[in-house]
Amino acid sequence: MPADFAKLLREKGIQPSAQRLAVAEYVLFTKEHPSADQVWAKVRAVCPVLSRATVYNTLNLFVKKKLLRELVLSEGKVVFDPKMEAHHHFIDEHTGRIEDVPWNAISVSRVSGLKGYDVREYMVVMRGRTRRKSC
Amino acid sequence: MPADFAKLLREKGIQPSAQRLAVAEYVLFTKEHPSADQVWAKVRAVCPVLSRATVYNTLNLFVKKKLLRELVLSEGKVVFDPKMEAHHHFIDEHTGRIEDVPWNAISVSRVSGLKGYDVREYMVVMRGRTRRKSC
DNA sequence: TCGTAGTTTAGACATAGTCTAAGTTTGTCG
DNA sequence: CGACAAACTTAGACTATGTCTAAACTACGA
Structure with a gap:
């Protein structure tokens, strides 16, 4: 300090x-x-x-000024997602648009071995920009 | 449908x-x-x-009734995190408390190979309960 | 038909966050 | 120092998101 x-x-x-x-x-x-x-x-x-x-x-x-980080998934709102299977999320930094990313596109390891936590579910949240042609 | x-x-x-x-x-x-x-x-x-x-x-x-999923990090609010290094987050389902999880505790692969996305940053968000004695 | 439990409604309320216009502080330059 | 401008802070109005309540409506079984 x-x-x-x-x-x-x-x-x-x-x-x-x-x-x-x-x-x-x-x-x-x-x-x-x-x-x-x-x-x-x-x-x-x-x-x-x-x-x-x-x-x-x-x-x-x-x-x-990069002294703090804001922790929030969507832009200040709760949104609803009908896809109940596990999947990840990608958030477009420009538009705020959220896209689903298939579970198998990414692999995460050592979650269940985390000391001190019983993890019931998890997801990867990514931010960046989409590289799509049509948008 | x-x-x-x-x-x-x-x-x-x-x-x-x-x-x-x-x-x-x-x-x-x-x-x-x-x-x-x-x-x-x-x-x-x-x-x-x-x-x-x-x-x-x-x-x-x-x-x-498990037809929808609510996408939200904390309980409807934006919260601030002074830890600027990359790290993951664990949310206690009972208390809503958010804890930082060190970057190296978990490994994620294939993020940069995602088709169609330029991922600038990402984190794993976990939910479950803490298994700590003192709480 | 009646009663009851479940559902819907409008609007009041609560909370999170932004904006504005006016006032205060700070830094700079003569 | 003194004054001006820029930066900062303030109270409160305003918007948006979400919850609650009490009353009205609906479905349905006895």
């Missing part, structure tokens, strides 16, 4: 304001996977002068 | 109402990955007597 968060932010091209430092101190080193509102709650306990909009702005900024 | 949707629903223990049939006809055989409101829009075009609540109820019922 760095002593100097301001320096860390500056290195990424982010102006280190008090609010951003408070958010950074919590979110950059947590082991939890907090939602934006959870971040807001945590940081407000330390730094009460902090609006919700700033937390959202700051988190999005951190994601853009 | 089955001729008799009513029979299909009854086999799963679902009373086949007109609304449920209309939803089933669209959602069980689409290649899209529609959100709930997209389903509503599509089905309402065919069957205008259909409320939003019924669509949500029906979709959730179909998921419970």
Whole structure:
């Protein structure tokens, strides 16, 4: 955990304001996977002068500057998939379109040997762009 | 595509109402990955007597009865992860808690050979229960 | 026909996230 | 220092997604 968060932010091209430092101190080193509102709650306990909009702005900024990763499958929505057999998913980065990838196209090993977890199901989620002609 | 949707629903223990049939006809055989409101829009075009609540109820019922799968990483929210190196994720089915799984714990092959896709990044998403003592 | 369980409905409510317009802070340059 | 501009923060309005409720409707067996 760095002593100097301001320096860390500056290195990424982010102006280190008090609010951003408070958010950074919590979110950059947590082991939890907090939602934006959870971040807001945590940081407000330390730094009460902090609006919700700033937390959202700051988190999005951190994601853009590669300090954080956003974990989400589709673009903020729950989607439904009628294909009940196991399969993988590919998400087109430009369009957000989700495509099914057949189970056998990819092989994954050592899942069942994972220590500490009973894995009931799994899938590979890929992101990138489609190389199709017709689209 | 089955001729008799009513029979299909009854086999799963679902009373086949007109609304449920209309939803089933669209959602069980689409290649899209529609959100709930997209389903509503599509089905309402065919069957205008259909409320939003019924669509949500029906979709959730179909998921419970294993006709559909819900594609979502965390429980409907975007969460943030400060770990920027590639890694996988395990989601505890009971608590919804997300844990990081080291990249080397699992091996995935043939991703880069996928026809038609430029995969820029990928991860394995697992679901199940944690077998830890302390929790 | 009646009663009941199951289903559907509109709309209120809740939560997640974005946007805006105004106010505050910060950095720069004379 | 002083003032200006750019960057940042704010409250609250707004949109979208999803849940809940109470009332109305429907199907169906006794």
